[in-house]
Amino acid sequence: MTSKPSIGIDVGGTKCLGVVLDGDRVLAEVRHPTPRSPMGIIDTLATIVGELGDLPAVGVGVPGLVTREGVIRASPNLTDVADFDVAGSLSTRLGRPVVVDNDATCAAVAEWRAGAARGHRDAVIVTLGTGIGGGLIVDDRVVRGAHGFAGEVGHMVVDPNGPSCPCGRRGCWERFASGTALGAMGRAVVRGGGLTAITSLVDDVADLRGEQICELAGRGDVEAVGIIDEFAHWVALGLVGLANILDPSCIVIGGGLTASREVLMEPVRRHFAALLYSPELRPHPRLEVARFGEVAGAVGAASLANLSTTG
Numbered sequence: 001m002t003s004k005p006s007i008g009i010d011v012g013g014t015k016c017l018g019v020v021l022d023g024d025r026v027l028a029e030v031r032h033p034t035p036r037s038p039m040g041i042i043d044t045l046a047t048i049v050g051e052l053g054d055l056p057a058v059g060v061g062v063p064g065l066v067t068r069e070g071v072i073r074a075s076p077n078l079t080d081v082a083d084f085d086v087a088g089s090l091s092t093r094l095g096r097p098v099v100v101d102n103d104a105t106c107a108a109v110a111e112w113r114a115g116a117a118r119g120h121r122d123a124v125i126v127t128l129g130t131g132i133g134g135g136l137i138v139d140d141r142v143v144r145g146a147h148g149f150a151g152e153v154g155h156m157v158v159d160p161n162g163p164s165c166p167c168g169r170r171g172c173w174e175r176f177a178s179g180t181a182l183g184a185m186g187r188a189v190v191r192g193g194g195l196t197a198i199t200s201l202v203d204d205v206a207d208l209r210g211e212q213i214c215e216l217a218g219r220g221d222v223e224a225v226g227i228i229d230e231f232a233h234w235v236a237l238g239l240v241g242l243a244n245i246l247d248p249s250c251i252v253i254g255g256g257l258t259a260s261r262e263v264l265m266e267p268v269r270r271h272f273a274a275l276l277y278s279p280e281l282r283p284h285p286r287l288e289v290a291r292f293g294e295v296a297g298a299v300g301a302a303s304l305a306n307l308s309t310t311g
């Protein structure tokens with residue numbers, strides 16, 4: 001990886017996080033609230049670039065469906081933004097080209113260039129959060145697809161009769177294997193009179209999140225361990241599909257749930273190994289925890305900007 005510093009900015013639903021990346025090191029970070037209007041977002045991005053030293057290479061990660069040209073078609077987290085040319089508007093403002101890509105793709109690039117998948121030519125990166133974000137690295141390249149929308153792994157259907165999904169379909173993988181899904185599984189158990197120890201972590205069951213079930217499981221709570229085991233089976237089921245299609249040497253799992261590391265990773269590895277083809281026929285990919293947390297999208301955007309300016 002080249003060591004020329006570059007700027008990366010991750011536009012989130014609530015905040016824009018900018019970094020200066022030098023090699024695999026983050027030298028500076030700034031945060032600003034995300035404005036609602038498209039031009040407000042461009043103003044904030046230009047401000048962040050200025051605060052980070054106005055370096056030549058600038059990359060931006062944005063949520064939602066982003067075309068190869070850097071146009072946001074639609075974004076569930078930026079409700080006032082649709083068919084907005086982020087790359088064109090910011091390039092005009094800064095007077096030089098900028099790179100704009102999907103935020104999950106950027107996070108995947110961060111893990112591939114500088115994180116847990118570094119050195120792997122074929123890797124899959126999934127982030128278990130509100131939904132499931134995905135990024136695919138095949139033959140040392142980022143897979144973008146015909147329209148820029150590749151890697152939407154969260155919407156693989158794993159149960160056609162499953163719960164409805166914001167995408168309009170039913171039974172998508174992220175309805176079973178995201179942080180949101182784990183929280184919902186826990187709340188269902190609490191409503192059935194179980195998981196009584198959760199009262200030590202939350203006052204209102206409506207606030208119960210996946211991270212807290214991981215925390216309880218980490219303390220050895222048998223019911224929480226059981227919920228995590230069922231959840232890990234769903235996580236592994238999707239990973240097995242990706243491994244069969246793409247034959248990666250490494251799969252990286254990110255998102256807040258992985259803060260508990262082996263509490264989740266041990267059952268995921270166990271189910272993954274049991275569901276996957278025989279290792280005597282095909283080597284199993286390694287399952288790794290993401291290196292970058294909150295800054296992954298910004299770090300990856302900075303990496304992409306560097307790749308585009310250095311070829």
Ligand SMILES: [Zn+2]
Nearest residue numbers: 155165167172
């Ligand atoms: Zn879906």
